[in-house]
Amino acid sequence: MTQTLNLASIYAPVTSGMESVPGIIRDILKTPNRRIEDVVRYFLSRNGKLLRPALVFLGGGLARSLSAGAPVPAEREETAELHLAAATEIFHAATLIHDDIIDSAPIRRGLPSLHVKWGPQTAVLAGDYFHDRAVVTIFRYGNDRIIPLFLKTAGEICEGEMQELGEKNNINLTEEIHFEILRKKTASLLACALQTGALVWGMDEARAEALGRYGNYFGMAFQITDDRLDFTGRENELGKTLGSDLGEGVYTLPVIRCLASADRDKVVRILHARNHGKRFSMLKTLLQKNGALEYALEKAKGFVSRAKAELEGFPESPFKTSLLGLADYVIRRER
């Protein structure tokens, strides 16, 4: 399909779950602590794309479409799916909160980051609280395939963050290591979300693994696009400060590509310039001219193709259509 779907139509087959998720998230995060309650409300006031819950539901839908003959009433599985979808988003939020401290990011979803508005102390604690609530929910509603998957994923995210921190300001960072960081830091949780939905409904191992690969490729495309938008997007649409990765010494694919090109010396000079605003706009111009932004787009497209290929073994269903559409959407989005 060449026509690009918007998010609303991609989410259409899982509307009922998506509508319930924000309420479940609020329930899980309910606390008598006034300060944290305020933090939760503040954080939830901008829901984001809820991509991870959507993946849980789409994975669940795919699994159910495989076993059309199964008994219909499945209240236990539906409750589990819903709570795991919420927990995945809360888990993601926890990593964002700590990530924003680690990266000194001033803005998140168009609002000042938690650590800016409430101070790093409250942000550390709020991240711990979100993490704790997510873990408790996963252990309550997960099964013995889902729980180990989450533990592995949590470890990978943490490893990815650590690796990223260690590679800051490294002008010799390879594409290979960079991709490994993206896979751990971003793609692993997207893959985990999709597989979680599938595993709630007992999907066979081979198909669940194919979904894991879809999630990983999709996640790579997603993050590469995110990083490209940092140079091509509009700040008010993205709801975050552009160029903050650069300011923190985190080099993303376009920069890594340019550093490996004949323009290497130019990039290094720009990276070492003092004035951040000027440095950022000079770099943007160079990345454009050099073809590095185009290169990143092509890489993302390659990952999208590989993601979609992983769905070939699945019968047609609205859920499969949505996952194919989502893969296309993710590289065409403007925010």
Add this chain to the structure above:
Amino acid sequence: MTQTLNLASIYAPVTSGMESVPGIIRDILKTPNRRIEDVVRYFLSRNGKLLRPALVFLGGGLARSLSAGAPVPAEREETAELHLAAATEIFHAATLIHDDIIDSAPIRRGLPSLHVKWGPQTAVLAGDYFHDRAVVTIFRYGNDRIIPLFLKTAGEICEGEMQELGEKNNINLTEEIHFEILRKKTASLLACALQTGALVWGMDEARAEALGRYGNYFGMAFQITDDRLDFTGRENELGKTLGSDLGEGVYTLPVIRCLASADRDKVVRILHARNHGKRFSMLKTLLQKNGALEYALEKAKGFVSRAKAELEGFPESPFKTSLLGLADYVIRRER
């Protein structure tokens, strides 16, 4: 027994476990990431008292002493006990690392806190890493009584921290709320450690609950003593900055007691004084004269008695003797 034991003799029945724990901790925290590896080495260079691993082993010893007729080779349980002891200490370390950020504590175990030496970013991530490694280990080696206990405890610690944050600078903080915070923030993990050791060896529920109460009372005495030492101890022996709770607006039992006495107005005036050093020494003098430090000691003694009473149902054993000795030790220690 009136004679006070030192830590070495208290730990004597569990020497072999205690000797193995540091190596297991290092194994669990092994990472290819250079920066985090440095952080781990730095953190482990001062082992602390390893009180939580000791409690795991003492709980395990108590459980084994109850079932003297059980088969001797129990490699699986011994491995589990050892790894859970290490995980409990790592879990504790994770809370300390984040706690020191939250409380802006400059010194821990006689060295600059992680967030001071490595910056808050690395400290946030290191805390997350320690937490993650602990959780993975607990899920690998815990059983279906231990895992829920840890989840509950992790939630309580987080809640306790949040409550403490919310009560900062509250001159109307009641002893009741303060005790609730101490129970959640400190006592719960000590109780959890002791119960974990017991549950590895399948202790019956009633006895395991008695151990939980011992742990809670013991933990209260431990923390009240810690807070009292903040006013009576010597900085170089304690390995931390005195008066830092006060500087952060965290009021501990002696201050709460004094605020509820005829000296209330004096305390309030002192708490609102600008110069921290002067404020701290004025407060010390007042707490001494007012009897508030003595009051805290008496409260701690009360908790010690209640802790020891919980062990009455256990047959004599070296492990029981150590737990009785530990309860006495904790309020007599100077550091």
